Amino acid sequence: MATRSASLPMDLECCSVLVEPIAEDHAAELAKGFAALADPVRLRLFSMIAAAGGACSCDLVEPIGKSQPTVSHHTKVLADAGLITGEKAGRWVNWSVVPERLEQLRAALTS
Amino acid sequence: MATRSASLPMDLECCSVLVEPIAEDHAAELAKGFAALADPVRLRLFSMIAAAGGACSCDLVEPIGKSQPTVSHHTKVLADAGLITGEKAGRWVNWSVVPERLEQLRAALTS
């Protein structure tokens, strides 16, 4: 059973949704990831972070056009879904994408 | 402006979320697609349809373990998101995936 851990998003056997019906566990795991990308604001935040190769929240609030608590909420959702990770640097938090998680979702849509 | 049509999901210039910050239009479009995949039941339905190369609703209700109206609701959500399409054949509806839409979402996560 290797490093099987029910609570961690990362260690699911990576396979496509297209080749055979996926199990409930796998579906739940992937659904969490897609849910994080299912909001336009969050998708833009993710895109901004990814395109810039990392960004702090202070650089996101103004271009996204939402309140600071809203941005904080969305970054938390993205982080909880495992799509981004935040490094605290002094007063700032530097967000960056988690390539493995992104790849897992991309692979799920690939045959 | 070519075949620009605001209401159709298909004709967005296809590009990745990762290379540069995406526009609000594009974000809304992709978010709708990901939202359709953001539910475990729906993801399993989609997976069953994709893996089988098509399926009718009657073959989905029992394995998915949900009521018939719930399955009907989810197939409608997937269809509205452009991920599947249904061909009515007599009493049955044959659902099949829409490869272009799937590719659009996959490409958005690819650098």
Place this chain on the structure above:
DNA sequence: GCGATAGATCGACGGATGTCAATACGTTAG
């Protein structure tokens, strides 16, 4: 220590979502 700044948390609100029982609709079999 003090004020300023970046970020997180809380509480509230309206709106969307997943689910099912009941029912309606359309089609095929007899």
Place this chain on the structure above:
DNA sequence: CTAACGTATTGACATCCGTCGATCTATCGC
């Protein structure tokens, strides 16, 4: 025509979600 069957729709309910103002926490410069 009628009965049975596959599917869609409706209505109701509980829950979740996006948003913001207000507030709290932590860190930096002075």
